[in-house]
Amino acid sequence: MEPRVGVFVCHCGTNIAGVVDVARVAEAARTWANVVHAEDYKFMCSDPGQAMVKQAILRHKIDRVVVAACSPRMHEATFRKACAEAGLNPYLFEMANIREHCSWVHEDKQAATLKAIDIVRMAVAKARLLEPLETRSVKVEPKALVVGGGVAGIQAALNLANAGIKVVMVERQQSIGGRMAQLDKTFPTLDCSACILTPKMVQVAQHPNVTLYTCAEVEEVSGYVGNFDVTIRRKATYVDPDVCTACGICLEKCPKKTTSEFEEGLTTRKAVYRLFPQAVPGKPVVDRESCTYFVNGKCKVCERFCEPKAFRWDDTDKVVHERVGAILVATGYDLYDASALGQWGYGRFPDVITGIEFERLNNATGPTGGRILKKDGTEPKSVAILHCVGSRDRNYKEYCSRVCCMYSLKFAHLLREKTAATVWNFYIDMRCFGKGYEEFYNRLLHEGVKFVRGKAAYVTDQPANDDEKGRLVVSAEATTLGEVLRVPVDMVILASAVTPQPDAPAVARRFGMSLSPDGFFMEKHPKLEPFSTATDGVYLAGACQGPKDIPDAVAHGAAAASTAMALISRGEVEVEAATAQVTEGACSGCKVCQDICPYAAIGFDGPKKVATINPSLCKGCGTCVATCPSSAIVGRHFTDQQVLAQISALFAG
Amino acid sequence: MSDRFEPVIAVLCCNWCTYAGADLAGTARMKYAPNVRLLRVMCSGRIDPAFVLRAFAEGADGVLIAGCHPGDCHYINGNLKTMRRFPQLKTMLAQFGIEPARVRLEWISASEGDVFVKVANEMTGQVRALGPLNWKVRAAVEPVSGLAEHHAG
């Protein structure tokens, strides 16, 4: 029976119709073989638009549907569902992208219309040859993996665990808490960061549904939505956490000091250490790189004082395998390396510090016990806070880091509260968008902070007059005045840019994600699905997707968790139906396909001497199809005939 | 439109990177030459050299094969197969008298809308400069399986 194709051309308001003559596209479609119905409509994805498709299927006995609208990455699922609701196999639907690939990228209406006709003709050519496919469902493993134990990951893990779902949490550092654990106060409420975070840290670590692996990293991920196999490497810590009582004597007795990363290098820690006093889990670990025993072969002073005998010098890395249904990536962010921002003097002048260093200076458990001091131990009389250092700047990071305006205001407040210093803020635009944020800005104005609307151009120690001698001088134009100011200060705080983690590209690869142009992980949809990725079953939580403040990171984590929860509580998930299939009669049994399959989905039937494909493992990439020297493998939904018909149709205009 | 020669360039690309990169160019309202037509397969590893030959035989003036950057393949390493096939394809096309500039392999990620635009414009310009291909050896390439020896591995 000849196929009966229906073509539906979407205006997308003026998004398509403003450039492409949609009526002409539909008119052209009516002239093609097998097209029994073609029409155009304002919004095909709307309820009435979908109803049109369903009605036409019934009324015109359409058995192949082509919708010419946006990208299939946007609405393929919508229209497949509409087809299914009208009793048509969803794989008999084909989408023609005349928005992202046509009306949005071309200005010449004539050329765009001709191109749109070509695109639709190609889709119709493929639609004619489409075959119904059966979707299969697989069971979803009722367990989730949360990668990263910052506040977003913690929130996600807690929500999942509280819903009764088993959670595996993997944290690279020896404690969960992430960046938030380093912060002193939080804006705009000024509540103590640790006070609100540590209860959550303890809660997640002690939750009966959570398995927490610290000092651990995900090494490998295989499988697919609902059934990911994850390999986790747990680094040797040389302390048996089950034996250690966390008494802390080893921390006192260890003779070896090294730079503290948690304190941003402002002070030292011991070679056996706890990341910070409220660390969770709180058992110390040995840093092999700096431990005298591991470097020189003798010391073990710690062990002599350890009553429960918890040290395990022969400890080795352990590899753990977990099967999970969903993965939540919450790997957080890094900060721009301030020493690469030469004009602002970081690294050259000791009292030019970064925002995160200032957080530690403020913290009661930090290197100065919470006192804001210059490197010489005295209190600054004047402090400059420089906004947008490395952000909103094509020379560094083009995006706005979103949190700097607010934490700069917070710093200004803390400085006014704790010191007698004059505080200067050099800013371009004050971005106080959150709840209570603008109010906080207003509060700062009441506190007598100086605001200069102009970006600091540089910081110098070269005095131009006596007042500047021995001080740091900030040069900036007060743009509202049109005057260039030189402001002598004693301390400069750089609000340096929030950046992706340095290993984001490798992590993206491991979890099958993409990176956005800014280097953060790419979401499935920037507005409607900022917590999903292009890979089903892999979700994003927190600042790994883009700079976020605490409330946004928490909300994002919760959103990712609820999406994962929906998957897990459904219990099963439809998997790829467009898999490869061996035509037994044509297979010569050469096994070339077996080596080429990235998923080991191809087996071999010994007696028959033919390749066999396990549809549960096949992901439908089609590499074996293009490789088979006998053309014995059919790539369903992308068959040779379908693709070649599309190519021929492109030139049939 | 003037009398200027407007080449048609078939873009055979993967769903995850290049197709998404072209989507991004659209979302960002970047503008490029309307001469390119995208044909989506799930992975660039699916791109059979026969597809390229068919495109030329049917009237393409240029063919762009595009996928994820090496190491970023959604299917682990399908693009490496594409990479390995490409030199053989180029050699074969050269034997058919098709200028090297008419066929191109590019890695364009989902975030590289700008790269897609650049490549589309660049290739349109280059192929326009070469003029129409008018390749009339369709008969020679009709049986798909006849090309088998070229696309093993």
Place this chain on the structure above:
Amino acid sequence: MSTYAVPMLEVPDLIKESGGDTLDLCYQCGTCSGTCPWNVVRDFRVRNIITRAQVGLEGYEGEDLWLCATCNACVDRCPRGVEIVDLVRTIRMIIGESGSLPKTLRAVMGSVQSNGNPWSGDPAARTAWLKDAPVPRFDGSQDAAYFTCCSQAYDARNARVGRATLAVLKAAGVDLGLLEGEKCCGDAVRKAGGESLFQGLAATNVGVMNGLGVKKVVVPSPHCLSTFSKEYPALGGRWDVQHVVQVLADRVKAGKLAMTKQVAGTAIYHDPCYLGRHTGVYDAPREVLGAVPGLKLLEFARNREDAVCCGGGGGRLWMETPVEERFAVGRLREAVARGADTVVTACPYCISMFEDAKTALGMDSMRIADVTEIVADAVEG
């Protein structure tokens, strides 16, 4: 009378059409003004000029407009990619065409118009400085052509640099010939707003050099280097352009330049803006100087990408600047404070600005030298 400022949107349109197409990109952060070296010695708000130009408000056409030495420090730092130097030259062009050129520049432009050089020099005397030149005229048989900078042809101090340069190039075995019939490269003319004048100069030079079959050209001035490599290609002049220090650095690396004589002294290298920020050549002069036997080499606190301008670019060479406002004066004082007895540089404008600063400060014992003069001291013969 109304006190409202009335935007004239034809002005930004004109600026954008005339080469200032990045005008709209400015988001008024003030990095340019804050970076500008003028503000250490006097007021100069380049951001103000840009903001006024964006909405077509008057005020940018005042004296300030001619202060910019086109040093490019602000362009390097601009977070939005505003080509501030292009904006300045475009606005100068528009103002200049309306007849508001400062008087000193008018004389310079007049000389370029009638003599092909800014020094009021006789065009016929352009090659007089090298009557007994150690290299032949360029006739197409040599590897490269040497483009004489107007400063070397007509300014006595730079003519001495020129002779040292040719001697050193010859000692290094560089196969080159001297051009004849060329005019000023036009860089400063263009930056001062003399667009049509520049186009005329470029047409002449492209004609002369293409006519002689020039493939490679060696220039003594970073200003020639910048305009030849970045602006001439669009006008038909596509040559392989090298500054003298780049040629010498290659010869030093290849072991083809024998520097055997000890050169006593402590030199400090000043990066010319057009060799550094404009064309990115930082290492070549340092490599050459580093190979000079006995020479101790110092650096300014602000060097390389961050170097402070001498004050001579964009037409400033020909304009009056009070002694205390001259950038070269500040640089010279720093050189003394750092213990240098020689300021060495690689640009005729820098040479002039530093020689003037030296005279103004009465620093008789300080030596101002071009890289090639130092090399000449180290070469036998």
